[in-house]
Amino acid sequence: MTGKERYDNIEIPARLSEVIQQAQQRGRMEKRRRNVLRRSTLTAACAAAIMITVNVPNVAMALSDVPVIGSIVKVLQIGSGGQRTDGVSVTTTAEENTLNINFSLNGEQTSSAPAYTVDYKAAPDRLIFSFYGVRNLDYMKLQEDIKGLSNVKDVYNNVILDDSAFRFVVELKENINYSVSEYQQPGYIQLKLFGAKKPEQAHDVYYVRSQAMEQGESIAVLDEQYAGDDSSVIKTKQGKFIVAMGGFNTREEAEQHLQKLSAREDYFEPLHIDHWMSNASPE
């Protein structure tokens, strides 16, 4: 038998597929861990700006009029929390301007919330919720509950490249403030919306953005590519979606950012500068 024949006859172990599946799962977990870490870092970087531009509600405001079940873990506006889980089901309940996001596993409420992040983005004002390690979610019910809140303008999901994670965006009406509270025993997350004390004047905001696309994996890939650049997916007035970075005060700042991105090796999707009012959606 020649060397080539011996090479061709190397026995393939039956567990090769299983080993490959496990390696992909390990990669998936690592990506998720990096995402949470990156978002935590971004949170720290953004904290100072948020302190100035947003009226941070106090804990008393977050808890007022709320019959507290379970113990509070934290109250936040942007950040992350929860415990690593897998296969958690998500359900929602809503009343007026309070949304409860509940979690269960094998029919029982979980003692803590699954790993999650909350981001705030302006122009338009949006809250971006991401939950990791969740599989079953009644999105129609969630959408219906959130749209039923009187301070919400729109709600839509973002496709992300992780089938055990879920992300949705809550677009707020003008001059609305909010708080997010995480509870344990049982684990749930509560979103409260209320009027801002100091209404902000609408102003022009500059972005580096992609072309408008249909919801799908293409936009998810692009968003993931620029996740380190603080990108987000925004719904346009026409109901399509764009990836946008910035919220710059001037066109020059946006151009500088675009120049930096276009010099990168992995720059392949043409991006351009656009601007719209801080209380509006892009075209």
Add this chain to the structure above:
Amino acid sequence: MNTKITEQEFGERIEACKEKMYRFAYCYVKNEQEALDIVSEATYKAFLAYKRMKNPEYFESWMGRIVINCALDHIRRNKKVTYLEDNQVEFAAKENAVSLEDKMDLYDALDQLDPEDRAIIILKIFEDQRFKDMAGVLSMPENTVKTKFYRIIEKLKKNLIRKEVDAL
């Protein structure tokens, strides 16, 4: 135009080339568990990096490069290397044979090659790849691949002659 592959496509492509990855890894370590460890590590690294892949149409070449790197890392960590120059093992020579492949079992000879050189023999002799395609996998110019290949073959021939003379 977005040419990047999705997670599902990544899974399908890995599945399609898994046997080739395993054989490649096995040639480096000649041990099932170690070969599976290399394939596992290569898949994990590829999973973390596939979105940055510039040319998804060359997925198999790209994967081949990752398997080679993981195999080299594995060998370095375990330091189970015997170089040709130090080799005391005689290759099985056949009488009246003309080509090197006929005279020598290159599958065994791999163990005596510098780990960096093994991929060249695997790709050329066992995988029947063209020098141009090998250059893609090995990330080196085509001419360099050719030069290295003929240098390795010469080295093996000289070694075979030396062993035959020593055996007289």
